[in-house]
Amino acid sequence: MRNCKKHSTPAYLIDGAEDIDRSWLAGKARIGVSAGASAPEVLVERVLERLQEWGADQINEGAGKTEEVVFSLPKALQN
Numbered sequence: 001m002r003n004c005k006k007h008s009t010p011a012y013l014i015d016g017a018e019d020i021d022r023s024w025l026a027g028k029a030r031i032g033v034s035a036g037a038s039a040p041e042v043l044v045e046r047v048l049e050r051l052q053e054w055g056a057d058q059i060n061e062g063a064g065k066t067e068e069v070v071f072s073l074p075k076a077l078q079n
Contacts, residue, residue: 016043017050025054037067 004011014020025031031051035044048059 014047017046020047020050022054025051037069038071 003009010024012019012021012024033044033047033051048056052059
């Protein structure tokens with residue numbers, strides 16, 4: 001979000017498609033969507049579906065960076 005601020009571009013942190021305020025999209029020809037490694041793919045898909053419902057006619061998926069993050073189970077769940 002730092003780069004967005006640097007370029008005076010609004011950015012919003014959401015937990016899911018239901019958090020999108022349609023007014024954020026008014027007058028926008030292009031928007032970007034990104035997600036962290038721990039974001040379930042289904043949540044990202046729902047965000048994209050909502051944007052398509054509201055008129056997004058093209059989705060271009062970038063290559064992104066390959067992540068090799070491994071999350072360990074909490075000790076209480078091990079064994």
